[in-house]
Amino acid sequence: MSTSTTEPTRKGFSGELVGAVLLAALGVYLLVDAGAIAIPGSSNTVGPRFFPYAVGGLTLATGALLALRVLRGDRGPADDGEDVDPDAPTDWRAVAVIVVAFVAHALLINVVGWPLAVALMFAAVATTLQGRMTPRAAVRPFLVGLTVGCVVWIVFVKALNVALPGGTVLEFLTSWF
C-alpha cells in the first residue's frame, strides 16, 4: 500500500520533519538517561546500559538522517486504505474528539463501569465521524454503543470470565447469572 500514491517531492513544510527531530531527541534522551541506569557491582562485562546506548545511538542517527532527507524534499507516501480519502484535508477536529473521548472513557471505566463508559465514547466517535454533532444525531450512536458495550460485557465477563467492571446497574441485573 505504499507505492500507489508516491509523490516523491512535495513542497512546503512537512510534519515528518517534526517527527524526525523528535526521533532524534528520543535518541538523545536514551543516550543521556542510559547513563543513569544503575549497574549492579557484580556485572563485569556488558551491563544494562549497553543496549540502551546502542539503541540510543541508532535512534539519534536515524532521526538526524531522516530530518536531513525531509529537508531535502523527500516525503514519505502517506498510508493508503480502503476508507481513507488521500485527497481529503486533515480533519483535526475528528482526531481531537476521538482522543478526548477515549481518554475520558478510560478515566470513567472504574466510575460508571465499562459498558456505559464505552457507550459514551462510541457515541462521541460515531457522531463525529458521521459529520453531524447535534444531540439528536447522537441518540442512535449512543444506543448502538450501549448495546455493543452490554453484549460484549456479558459475553466476556459472564461467559469468558474476563475481569471488567460492569457498573452498578448491569452488575445488579446480571448477578443471578
Added chain:
Amino acid sequence: MGISDLLGGFADAITPVNLLFALLGVVLGTAVGVLPGIGPAMTVALLLPATYVLEPTSALIMFAGIYYGGMYGGSTTSILLNTPGESASIMTALEGNKMAKAGRGSAALATAAIGSFVAGTIATLLLALVAPALVQVAINVTTADYFALAVLAFVAVASVLGSSPLRGLASLCLGLYLGLVGTDVLTGQERFTLGIPQLSDGIDVVVVAVALFAVGESLYVASRLRKGSVQVIDHKGSWMTRNDLRRSWGPWLRGTAFGFPFGVMPAGGAEIPTFLSYATEKKLTKHPEEFGHGAIEGVAGPEAANNASAAGVLVPLLTLGIPTSATAAIILAAFQGYGIQPGPTLLTTEGPLVWALIASLFIGNAMLLVLNLPLVGLWVKLLRIPRPYLYAGILTFASLGSFAVNADPLDLVILMGLGLLGFAMRRFGWPVAPAVIGLILGPIAETNLRRALAISDGDLSVLVDSWFSRVVLLLALLALVGPVVLRAVRGRRATPEESAQQQEDREVQKAGNREGWGA
C-alpha cells in the same frame, strides 16, 4: 518423528471442544478480516483478548483459525470490491476484480479459495516436516548466532516493509525503545520508566500492537474519512470449470513454491512472493492476452503464494522464536502470555501443544474452504456497516483488549498515546510493522547479546566467531546496503522513456484505485 507427532496433534485438535474453537476462530477471523481497513495483524491483535481465559491449547487452536481466516477475508473483498485491500492482496485484486467484472466472479473466488487451501495445506505440511529438522540445527545455535539472526530480522524488516529503509529504521527504533522500557531481565534494574510504577513491568505488547494498528488506523481514517461507497460486483457464473482447474493447478503449486520460502526467510511479508508469482504466471501463461482483463492464473498464483507464506512465517517463529511479520510478533506475544517461550526447545517442552497447533492449521484450512464459498454473500453484508460505527467499534474492542490485560486505566491512556504515534507514522509513511517486531525482538536480541559477551568476557569478536553468525550478519549487511545500491544503479540506468513509462503505469494504477468510488 514428524508424522506420528502430527497424528497425535490431530488427536488433540479433533475433540469437539477444540473443533468448536477452531470454527469460532475461523469465523471470527474471516468476519474481521473482511472488514475494510482491518488487516491480518490487526485482526489477530483485536481478537487476542478472546483467548486470554482459554487454556493454551484451545487458545492457540482458535488463534490458528483467526490467523488463516484473516488472510482469507482479505482476498474475498479484494475480488468483489474495486478497492486496494491490504498489500498482500493487491496482486489478487488485479486480475480477480477484472474476472468478477467479466461475470466470472464465482470462478475467481473459487480459484482463490481452493488455491489458498491447496497452498495452505502443502505449506503446513512443509512446516510439519521442516520444523523438527530445523530444531535439530537450531539447538546448536549459540547466543551470538541468535543475536546475528535478530539483527538480520531487524534489518530485513526495516528495509523490506514500507517505502524507504530509513523510515523502516525509524519505526524499528521506536519499537526497540518501547521494548527497553521496564525492568532489565538480567540485572533487575529499572530502565526508562520515568518513575511510573506501572511501567516497571514494561509496556504490554498487546497494548502496543492494538495501539499502533487499531487506534492509529482509526485516528488516521477519521482524519481523512472517505465518503461514498464502492460497487460490489455480483459473484455470478459457474464455479470452476474443468478448463479453469487445468489452468489453476500449475499457478497454485508455483505460488506455494514462491510463498513458503519467502515466509520462512526473515524478510517479512507476503508482498514479494505474491508479486513474483504474478510476474511468473504472466510469463508462463498460454493466454497472455487475458492478463489485465481477468486471467485466472493471475488470481490462483498470488493467492496461493500469500497463504503459503503465512504458513512459512510460522517456521522461524516456532523453531527459533523469531517473528518475521507483525502478525507473527503478536502470535509470539500470545505464546508469552501463557508463559511459553518459542524457540529451539519448544518442540521438546511443549511438543503436544505445537503439534495440536499445526494440526489445527490443517483443520482450519479445510473449514475455510467449506465455509467461505457458500458464505460469500454473508461476508459482503458485513461491509454495509457504516464507517462511523465500524471505527467506533474498533476502538471499543481496542479498549476491551487493552483494559483486560491489567485492568488498569493507565494502559488505556498509554494506548491512546501510542495510537497517536501510529497516526503520525501513517501520515509520514513510516511502516508500523517494524515497531511491533522491534518491541518483541529487541529484548530477545539484547539478552542473547549480553549472554554471548558474558561468556566471552566482553570480547566482541565472539559475535563473528561462528560461520553461521558470519553468514547471517553478512546477509544483514546485504539487506541493508543492497536496496540503496540497487536504487543507485537503477536510477542511473533508467532512460527517459522508461521513466515516462513508469510514470504512466503509476497514473493508470492511481486512476484504477479511484475508479468505482462514489462522488
Added chain:
Amino acid sequence: MSVVVVGYVPNPRGRAALEHAIAEAHRRDALLVVVNSSRGDALVDEEFLRGDQLRALHDELAASGLRTEVRQPVRGRDVAEELSAVCTETGAELLVIGLKRRSAVGKLLMGSAAQRILLDVECPVLGVKSPPREG
C-alpha cells in the same frame, strides 16, 4: 413547468414508487426527477445504483417518453433530508415515495424515514406500497 420528484431504490418498493411517479408525471406533463441517494458512510451501499442497474433505470426512463433527470447525491445526509432538499430546490408539486411494510415492533424500534419525510416536505406526498406478493 411542474416537477414530480420520486425517491428510488432498487427493490420492489422503489419500483412501485417509480411506476406511480411515471404515471403521475404523464398526467401532469411534468419533469420527473428521480432521486437515488446514499449517505456514503459505508463501504458498500446496495441501494445506490451503479453500472447495469443505473443503465436499466436510464433505459426505463427513456422508454417512458418523459423529460427526466436522475440525481444521485452522496453528501452524508439521509434519504429524508436529500428528498426534502430536492423538493424545495425544484419547487416540486408532488413527491412519490415507497413505503416499507413493517411490523409493530419494527415501528417501535426504528425511526421511520417516511414519517420524517412527511413532516419535513412542503409539497403533497404520495406513499406507495410494494405489491404484497413481492414483499
